[in-house]
Amino acid sequence: MSNSTDTYAVPGVGAGLLDVYRRRYLLKLIVRKELRVRYRGSVLGLAWSYVKPLVQYVVLFFALGIVLRVGDQIPNYALYMFSGVIVINFFSEAFSNATRSIVSNAALVKKIYLPRELFPVASVWVAAVHFLPQLIVLLAAALLSGWHPDIMQLFGALLGFVIVAVTATGLGLLAGAINVFFRDAENIVDMLMMIVTWTSPVLYDWTMIRRLAAPWVLTIYQLNPITVAVELFHWAFWYPTVNQPVELPPHLLVTGFIGLGMAALFLVIGQIVFRRLEGHFAQEV
């Protein structure tokens, strides 16, 4: 109780995401709570998050490779797709849970003041915890295919992860705040999540867009931070395993930083809207 006692504070007005950083211990406990609650009463517990991506990988391998013969166009197609799929998985879990986070913590929001940004941010962390097992499955699959990345490619993967996390936080703040007033938001987000797999080169490769659409369409396509992250993941985990010549999108690191800029923009917009609406959360949720 040092100098905080000397100045007056305005209750209910915080410093937004900065407060989340200041109260990171509470954030950690909320993330832990979410994980505990998610796996309560389940024998396998967190091991489920290994089983699911493994099954997903096997399905991609057999269904797309043997039934649809995608391997004729994309070498190491299962690795190609899986490295994109886990980006989408991370993004959609983070974004849709963040959208619901304020409403599902209504009991707390109504009764105790705490930085409400904690809830969407915690959702993104929980999604990141679930992302880890998927990454391990991906790494195992990559190593089996003779993976030998260089340091820039690993940096690209890290950049891709950060882009997705920041985008999901920003959009999650935005949609989470709107969802308090209009529960339609969570349905709209669910719908977007169906589309997002197809607005990025996850199940096809980017040269198809170049072939089919005008150059300005491709530019817009590449401004999508999720697309950028998917391409960075391809570069990091799939490209080093490929022996034949394949064409990567040009200037990957440059588009990477543009993607990071877009993600930061989403974060700023999300934070501004969140703060505008936050004052009414307790009475409307």
Next chain:
Amino acid sequence: MGAAVIVKGLKKTFNLRHSHSMKETLVWLAKGRKGDLTKKFDALHDVSFEIQPGETVALLGFNGSGKSTLLKLISGVILPDQGTVRTKGRVAGLIEVGAGFHPDLSGRENVYLNAAILGMTEQEIQEKFDDIVAFSEIEQFIDTEVKFYSSGMFLRLAFAVAVHTQPDIFLVDEILAVGDEPFQRKCLAKIKQLSDEGRTLVVVSHDLDMISRICDRGVVLSSGTVQFEGPADQAVAWLRERN
């Protein structure tokens, strides 16, 4: 040294809207915003007062008089439509004992989570953990999930966390509805101790006898305005006269 809590010209209006649908809003917009989409209700109107550091103040009034709304405004859970609230020092708002408890977590996990929610640091929680458990007298069940607790055990633990958070300003709704009589006595002693340490307490309760015993001052609300402000026993008497 100035007041611990300053409330000035506070006004709070609630929208009585219960549909959360975009369709209705769009229809309303399309019709040229005819009529009120929502009905409005003034929960508080021009409320002003100050609370000095170390004071124990009761907010009194019948159901619907605006007490809890006022407490929520002081804690920052909701924001005023007009007027200002200013607080000095760390505020622990406990609008409901046990509000942050999760039934699927153990008692131990809930203690950590709730203490952190109420603003304690990791180190403070570790230091206080044994005291909290000892105060609640449920050592035996601390690693049991809270959903298996009896309501008494639950309230004991929740209250124990709350009183150990060491805030400068302590806001509590229905603080005294806790446990059996021996435990209530223990709680009252703890409240006295907090107030002797110079902490400011703002209490909402319907237990008028208890209030006249533990509070210095009472603020009586009715229909969202301050009707009486003075020593606790006088405030209680004022309220009883109008009963």
